[in-house]
Amino acid sequence: MKIAIVLGTRPEIIKVSPIIDEIQKNNTDLVIIHTGQHYDTKMSQQFFEDLNLPTADYNIHSGSTTAIKQVSQIICKLEEILKKENPDIVLIQGDTNAVLAGALASNKLKIPVGHIEAGLRSYDKNMPEEINRLVADNCSRLYFVPTDKTAINLLNEGINHNLIYITGNTIVDACIRNTPIAQKKSQIQDTVKFDEYITLTLHRAENVDDKVRLKNIVMSIIDLPYNIVFPLHPHTRKSLENANLYDEIKNSNHIQITEPLGYLDFLSLMSNSKLLLTDSGGIQEEAITLNIPCVTLRYNTERPETIDAGGNILAGVKSMEITDKIKNILDNPDVYERMCNAKNPYGDGRSAARIYEIIKHRYENNTLNLEA
Template sequence: MKIAIILGTRPEIIKMAPVIDEIRKRGMEFSLIHTGQHYDHEMSDQFFIDLELPAPHHNIGVGSGSHGAMTAEMLRGLEEVLLREEPDIVMVQGDTNAVLAGALAAVKLHIPVGHVEAGLRSFDRTMPEEINRMVADVCSKLYYVPTEESAINLLMEGVDPEMILVTGNTVVDACLRNIEIASRKSDILSEFSEDDRIVALTLHRAENVDNPERLGSIIDAILELEEFRIVFPVHPRTRKNLERFGLYRMLQDAAHVTLMKPMGYLDFLLLLSNSFIVLTDSGGLQEEAITFNVPCLTLRYNTERPETVEAGGNILVGADREMITGTARRLLEDPDFRRRMMEAENPYGDGHASERIIEETLRLHREGKLAMEA
């Protein structure tokens, strides 16, 4: 059985790494296809190094652009590569443009699609990611869902229950496999003192960073939280907008804020697991925070990861200055509140999602259930 894996951005590389490891461990045939959506060393190559991944067999090299232009380039490039590679299944992960283009290109060639992290819904169609994951799920044959809750979303949309596989999220596999390696290899913590209450901050969601009012309000909160040591590896999209809106300088001048380039995975994992709070609009970070028992404040008004909120490990603070500062300070002043957040149970599985993904795929292939029906 030959598997084609399509990925294009930082989180896809991280979350597909355990699946690629599993495929290689079993000596299976595979083709690794990078769309080239993320191309800076620190947004792409660094993760291949940190996670010891093989170089992609193909890179479509789409680079940056509008959603339409990027998706069109990807479709054209992926179709060509898939026609040459003739895989038995295409696997995509998450909710980026690669998922949309990869799933669409494959299904039109009658190649079955397996969607890793299927079934998530924010129910907010203004988010490009919501459209991507919904279209990908329409095109998919196999759904590797992280939780029962995402399985229910798919059942409500009429997906065949036999094709919904509750596997857990591969993010946990990646965290558990790499944290020990990170503590051996990374010296990121040497930059901080024992007394630093580290806040790991990441920000890149279009609805936050493309909007000067929302971004300004979040930055006001960051500037106010002087009792914390705020570590902010800045996503390229965010850096451009902070500069454009005249906010970058203010952060540079704040003694309690450390601005950094996007960090490698091992450094970031160690920083995150030693943080007092995670402050983020990232999807993956909401999952990683609960995996490491770090309270997460999510800079959004909704989430496609409601399990983290229901478990008590994540609070949606939006882009509201007072909500952000008030909740962060409560974590400092109220140990019981903090303890309850830290004790939240991880809903994303036991770190064996990638094994289940490959095992179940092989089983369904053997049973002849991957074929496209008329």
């Protein structure tokens, strides 16, 4: 059996890493195809090193350009690579442009697609990721969904139940395995200026490409009466500089900006945080895995399980609301405790082994490409 994995961004590298481990442990043929969407060392290579991953077999070097050029270039290159490699299945993870391109190219070549973290829906088609999810799920053959709710989303869209597997989310595998390693190896705490702090991340296009929204969020963090450590995504750095907001943050004594961090450093930073303030998808999942309250800088989420479980709240992007919601958590020990004790809906950290076994079983039964 030969498995190809198409990946392109930081969260995909992290979330497929437990699956790569599983494939290697079982001596199965593996081809890793990096689209090159994330290319800075701190957004890509650092994660291959931190997670001990083999070097990608191919790098398409799509880089940053328009989404149309990026996706079409990746599709064209994938046609060549996939025809040459002829894998039995292509795995994609999540909702990025790499996922969209990987799903379309494989589907056109009639190679079955396994979508890891399938079925998530924000029901907000303004998000580029929502369109990517819908297209990817329509092109996929096997659906590895994290929760019951995500399975129901697919059933409601008419996907055959025989193709849907509730496996949990591989982020739990990655987080559980790497936290003890991070505790031993990461030196990041020596560089943090504060004893108590909130970790902030921000990069969603709808937040950072809209100057009004970005300004609202910046005003709110500048006014927050808590210390903040802010590893800055390159997309956000550019948006802040363009909107003349970067210096305002940099000059605030209670905010420490850092470069984007490697996974071990970031796990260590999160593990020691009072609270995670974010618009990231993966961090909403990691917060509830690490038992840290999460405040999400959005009006919707494709991870409603975290809200239902009580570990995450949506704060929107208006200054007063963000401040009030954070204060309500940090100034009320009962609320804080309840959020820390929210039950993780994303599984037991064995998602990657399940996904591998399902693929192997279907391969051995000749049903990788059948609706059975």
